[in-house]
Amino acid sequence: MPLSDAPAIDPAQAATASAATASPAGADHEVAVQVRGLVKRYDGRAVVDGLDLVARRGAVTAVLGPNGAGKTTTIECCEGLRSPDGGTVRVLGHDPVSEARALRPRVGVMLQDGGLPTGVRALELLRHVAAMYAAPRPVDELAERLGLHGFARTTVRRLSGGQRQRVALAAAVVGRPDVVFLDEPSAGMDPQSRRAVWDLVRELRADGVAIVLTTHLMDEAADLADHVHVVDHGSVIASGSVRELTSGSGAGPGSIRVEATPDLDLTPLRAALPGSWVVGEGEAGVYTVTGDVDPAAVAAVTAWLAGQNVLARSVTTGSRTLEDVFLDLTGRHLR
Numbered sequence: 001m002p003l004s005d006a007p008a009i010d011p012a013q014a015a016t017a018s019a020a021t022a023s024p025a026g027a028d029h030e031v032a033v034q035v036r037g038l039v040k041r042y043d044g045r046a047v048v049d050g051l052d053l054v055a056r057r058g059a060v061t062a063v064l065g066p067n068g069a070g071k072t073t074t075i076e077c078c079e080g081l082r083s084p085d086g087g088t089v090r091v092l093g094h095d096p097v098s099e100a101r102a103l104r105p106r107v108g109v110m111l112q113d114g115g116l117p118t119g120v121r122a123l124e125l126l127r128h129v130a131a132m133y134a135a136p137r138p139v140d141e142l143a144e145r146l147g148l149h150g151f152a153r154t155t156v157r158r159l160s161g162g163q164r165q166r167v168a169l170a171a172a173v174v175g176r177p178d179v180v181f182l183d184e185p186s187a188g189m190d191p192q193s194r195r196a197v198w199d200l201v202r203e204l205r206a207d208g209v210a211i212v213l214t215t216h217l218m219d220e221a222a223d224l225a226d227h228v229h230v231v232d233h234g235s236v237i238a239s240g241s242v243r244e245l246t247s248g249s250g251a252g253p254g255s256i257r258v259e260a261t262p263d264l265d266l267t268p269l270r271a272a273l274p275g276s277w278v279v280g281e282g283e284a285g286v287y288t289v290t291g292d293v294d295p296a297a298v299a300a301v302t303a304w305l306a307g308q309n310v311l312a313r314s315v316t317t318g319s320r321t322l323e324d325v326f327l328d329l330t331g332r333h334l335r
C-alpha cells in the first residue's frame with residue numbers, strides 16, 4: 001500500500017481533536033502521552049527522526065515497526081530513560097526527564113530485557129515493588145493471575161525468559177499506574193501466558209489506564225490495539241485503528257485470496273481487472289488479489305480460474321491482515 005493511500009491520521013491533529021471532545025465524565029480517552037517531533041541521535045545518526053505519537057487513557061496504543069525502527073528508543077524517551085535531542089514528550093502533562101518524580105508513582109514500565117535485579121526471588125521482588133506504592137494491587141492476586149506462584153521462590157536470574165517477562169509485567173502494573181509502557185510484553189511467552197497478559201491488558205484498559213506497547217506479533221496488535229502507529233526509520237509512517245489500516249482506501253473488503261495450483265498465468269487476470277488492482281502469488285499456489293473487492297472482481301477471479309481449467313481449493317474475500325499492511329508499508333527486506 002503506498003503511503004499516500006495509507007489511512008494515516010496525523011497524531012498531533014488527533015490529539016487536538018480528542019482534547020476538544022474529551023468526555024466530561026472523566027479521564028477516559030484523554031491524551032495521556034503526547035510525543036511531537038521527537039528526535040534522538042546516536043553518534044550523529046537520528047534513530048528517531050521527527051516522530052509524533054499519541055496515546056490515550058482507556059486505550060491500547062501499539063507501536064509497530066521493523067527491528068531498529070526506533071520503537072524502544074521512543075518508548076525509553078517517554079519513560080524518561082533517555083533525553084530527547086529534539087521535539088517534546090509529555091506524559092500525563094509532565095516532561096518525563098525533568099519531572100520524573102511526579103511521574104514515577106503514576107507510570108508503569110516493562111523494559112524489553114526485563115530490567116529486573118537478578119539476585120532477588122520473584123515474589124519477594126514483587127512485594128518489594130508493591131511496597132513502594134501508596135495503594136498497590138494485592139500481590140498474591142496479581143501473582144495468581146500471572147502464574148507466578150509456581151516459581152515464587154526462584155531468583156530472577158534462574159527464571160526462564162517467559163517467566164521473567166511475567167514478573168516484569170507484574171512489577172509494571174502492581175502500583176496501579178495511570179500509564180503503562182510495555183516493550184514487547186509477550187515476547188518469549190507460551191500461549192497460556194500470552195492469554196493471561198492479554199486479559200490483564202484488557203482489564204487495565206477497562207480501568208482507564210493508557211497502555212503503550214511495542215510488539216512484533218501482529219495478532220497481538222490486531223487483537224488488543226485501539227490505535228496503531230507504524231514506525232520506520234525513526235518516524236511514524238501510518239497511524240490509525242486496525243480497521244482503518246486494514247480496510248484500505250475503499251469501503252469493501254480489500255482482498256481476494258485464492259488457493260490453487262502454483263505458477264498460474266496471472267496475465268489474463270491482470271487484464272480483466274482495473275489497473276489499480278494488485279495481483280500476486282505469495283507462497284506457491286496462494287494468490288492475493290488486492291483492491292476494492294466487489295462481485296465483479298470475484299467473478300473475474302473465478303473466470304480466470306475457469307479459463308485455466310483450475311479448480312481452486314478456496315476462494316475467499318476479506319480484509320487484508322495487519323501483517324499484510326505492515327509488510328506493504330515497511331517492505332520485505334531484512335533490517
Ligand SMILES: Nc1ncnc2c1ncn2[C@@H]1O[C@H](COP(=O)(O)OP(=O)(O)OP(=O)(O)O)[C@@H](O)[C@H]1O
Nearest residue numbers: 042043047065066067068069070071072073074112
Ligand atoms: N545506546 C545506543 N547507542 C547507539 N545506538 C543505539 C543505542 N540504542 C539504540 N541504538 C540504535 O538505534 C536504532 C533504533 O533502536 P531501537 O532499539 O529503538 O529499535 P527498535 O525499533 O526498538 O528495534 P527492535 O524491534 O529490534 O527492538 C538501532 O539502529 C539501534 O542500533
